[in-house]
Amino acid sequence: xxxxxxxxxxxxxxxxxxxxxxxxxxxxxxxxxxxxxxxxxxxxxxxxxxxxxxxxxxxxxxxxxxxxxxxxxxxxxxxxxxxxxxxxxxxxxxxxxxxxxxxxxxxxxxxxxxxxxxxxxxxxxxxxxxxxxxxxxxxxxxxxxxxxxxxxxxxxxxxxxxxxxxxxxxxxxxxxxxxxxxxxxxxxxxxxxxxxxxxxxxxxxxxxxxxxxxxxxxxxxxxxxxxxxxxxxxxxxxxxxxxxxxxxxxxxxxxxxxxxxxxxxxxxxxxxxxxxxxxxxxxxxxxxxxxxxxxxxxxxxxxxxxxxxxxxxxxxxxxxxxxxxxxxxxxxxxxxxxxxxxxxxxxxxxxxxxxxxxxxxxxxxxxxxxxxxxxxxxxxxxxxxxxxxxxxxxxxxxxxxxxxxxxxxxxxxxxxxxxxxxxxxxxxxxxxxxxxxxxxxxxxxxxxxxxxxxxxxxxxxxxxxxxxxxxxxxxxxxxxxxxxxxxxxxxxxxxxxxxxxxxxxxxxxxxxxxxxxxxxxxxxxxxxxxxxxxxxxxxxxxxxxxxxxxxxxxxxxxxxxxxxxxxxxxxxxxxxxxx
Ligand SMILES: *Cc1c(COP(=O)(O)O)cnc(C)c1O
Numbered sequence: 361x362x363x364x365x366x367x368x369x370x371x372x373x374x375x376x377x378x379x380x381x382x383x384x385x386x387x388x389x390x391x392x393x394x395x396x397x398x399x400x401x402x403x404x405x406x407x408x409x410x411x412x413x414x415x416x417x418x419x420x421x422x423x424x425x426x427x428x429x430x431x432x433x434x435x436x437x438x439x440x441x442x443x444x445x446x447x448x449x450x451x452x453x454x455x456x457x458x459x460x461x462x463x464x465x466x467x468x469x470x471x472x473x474x475x476x477x478x479x480x481x482x483x484x485x486x487x488x489x490x491x492x493x494x495x496x497x498x499x500x501x502x503x504x505x506x507x508x509x510x511x512x513x514x515x516x517x518x519x520x521x522x523x524x525x526x527x528x529x530x531x532x533x534x535x536x537x538x539x540x541x542x543x544x545x546x547x548x549x550x551x552x553x554x555x556x557x558x559x560x561x562x563x564x565x566x567x568x569x570x571x572x573x574x575x576x577x578x579x580x581x582x583x584x585x586x587x588x589x590x591x592x593x594x595x596x597x598x599x600x601x602x603x604x605x606x607x608x609x610x611x612x613x614x615x616x617x618x619x620x621x622x623x624x625x626x627x628x629x630x631x632x633x634x635x636x637x638x639x640x641x642x643x644x645x646x647x648x649x650x651x652x653x654x655x656x657x658x659x660x661x662x663x664x665x666x667x668x669x670x671x672x673x674x675x676x677x678x679x680x681x682x683x684x685x686x687x688x689x690x691x692x693x694x695x696x697x698x699x700x701x702x703x704x705x706x707x708x709x710x711x712x713x714x715x716x717x718x719x720x721x722x723x724x725x726x727x728x729x730x731x732x733x734x735x736x737x738x739x740x741x742x743x744x745x746x747x748x749x750x751x752x753x754x755x756x757x758x759x760x761x762x763x764x765x766x767x768x769x770x771x772x773x774x775x776x777x778x779x780x781x782x783x784x785x786x787x788x789x790x791x792x793x794x795x796x797x798x799x800x801x802x803x804x805x806x807x808x809x810x811x812x813x814x815x816x817x818x819x820x821x822x823x824x825x826x827x828x829x830x831x832x833x834x835x836x837x838x839x840x841x842x843x844x845x846x847x848x849x850x851x852x853x854x855x856x857x858x859x860x861x862x863x864x865x866x867x868x869x870x871x872x873x874x875x876x877x878x879x880x881x882x883x884x885x886x887x888x889x890x891x892x893x894x895x896x897x898x899x900x901x902x903x904x905x906x907x908x909x910x911x912x913x914x915x916x917x918x919x920x921x922x923x924x925x926x927x928x929x930x931x932x933x934x935x936x937x938x939x
Pocket of ligand 1: 405406802807829830831
């Protein structure tokens with residue numbers, strides 16, 4: 361097939377390889393959100409940033425992935441607070457045309473009996489060895505589409521179930537049609553980052569023209585991210601009937617019989633050849649939840665080049681050549697000169713404190729132990745555990761710590777907003793003794809600033825709800841120790857008094873759903889008082905020794921270069937050549 365000239369110029373070497381090498385097998389990586397940089401506000405948190413980091417590592421390593429997601433013209437919101445401390449949201453004003461290239465391709469899709477034209481924008485991630493990796497953003501906001509349908513690509517996780525079902529049809533069905541229209545005709549491997557793109561199997565079946573589940577399964581890889589049943593999208597058949605064609609409805613009923621609707625996770629699990637969770641613990645939980653013993657795990661990571669601070673990067677470049685594309689070499693970080701590590705860290709800290717000063721007017725002290733906590737304000741993340749006993753906190757840490765917070769609650773999550781409101785109230789109460797700041801609009805830029813510039817990273821989710829977590833990994837590559845509940849990745853990264861500290865009991869089968877949460881708070885205050893504060897102020901050598909181990913043991917492993925290699929071996933059957 362000949363590709364029009366304008367596409368060839370924009371297109372990547374991937375497409376050229378597709379044409380020239382029949383054995384070449386690219387992988388479409390499909391995700392409801394992809395976070396590449398803060399000026400592309402098409403992500404809300406960890407899921408999207410992981411997707412971006414995976415694609416960036418693939419580009420660095422020359423592994424042929426193709427990103428596919430939706431555009432979100434209204435972005436993931438601008439955060440502010442009213443006088444009661446209640447979060448309010450405004451759309452992000454951004455211009456796709458300044459960030460992306462609109463391609464001429466259009467495909468159509470029928471939802472609710474109406475024809476929708478789906479268009480596409482492209483961004484190329486250029487790997488650090490020059491490999492261009494395309495990311496496609498689907499868009500329905502075009503003249504000619506019904507007003508309602510134009511809005512389908514406005515909001516990330518906005519609207520109701522109906523809106524979401526339509527969006528997921530655009531991603532899964534529209535997405536595959538678009539890939540074909542772009543010229544990826546022999547593309548036959550699709551990696552779904554979470555279940556949102558699950559309708560890809562419906563479209564594969566339509567392409568096939570007959571029902572052969574094995575043939576669909578051969579082409580699909582599924583990564584699950586949600587360890588609780590309520591977190592999975594479920595669409596009842598009566599809703600599906602109102603949106604999809606009768607034929608599609610019958611096909612879905614055939615694919616998941618004995619059900620009164622479609623769970624996107626079940627669809628993903630039953631129609632893929634390889635299913636993985638995102639940490640060892642999460643795999644154990646998922647196997648039980650879905651009664652599927654062969655769910656594998658590939659523990660998440662972060663993209664080294666995106667998240668390492670400039671000072672640390674200079675140090676790594678000098679002492680550990682080649683670390684960026686072979687982060688396993690960071691094991692050598694144990695030999696980095698102690699003074700240089702400390703200086704690089706303090707420089708990151710000064711950068712953070714300057715931003716805090718600019719944005720809040722609060723002057724923090726570079727010589728005071730600084731605790732960071734930045735996350736989506738979902739209730740299970742328990743942002744308020746540190747403040748659950750203010751008297752105790754002031755007793756053990758008054759005058760000895762300062763705290764930097766950030767995080768957005770989902771616009772529809774009043775529980776999360778209430779957590780933020782309580783937090784801000786706690787800050788007012790203790791602010792005179794423990795300086796505490798809240799940085800609004802947590803995004804990738806703030807995430808980098810905070811994870812590089814604090815001294816320890818606090819993480820207090822309710823077990824086993826943190827499938828993996830990635831912000832603590834961003835800290836690790838910067839030599840910032842984790843102080844965390846044993847959940848998600850931290851179970852694998854934790855060595856007490858070496859890479860950081862645990863909070864609360866070791867995870868066991870029994871603590872799956874119910875355990876005494878007050879124990880976590882007691883342990884938190886106890887370790888802060890007896891281990892962390894004394895080490896920071898009285899044993900700087902030991903502290904820096906821990907920073908070295910944190911980079912060497914955790915930075916070397918919890919990165920997306922290693923994740924890509926695992927996917928190549930276990931899921932894609934791509935023999936890994938590297939670049
Ligand atoms: C890294 C990051 C996340 C994900 O962090 P978790 O530890 O998985 O909660 C979310 N939002 C932003 C802006 C980030 O940079």
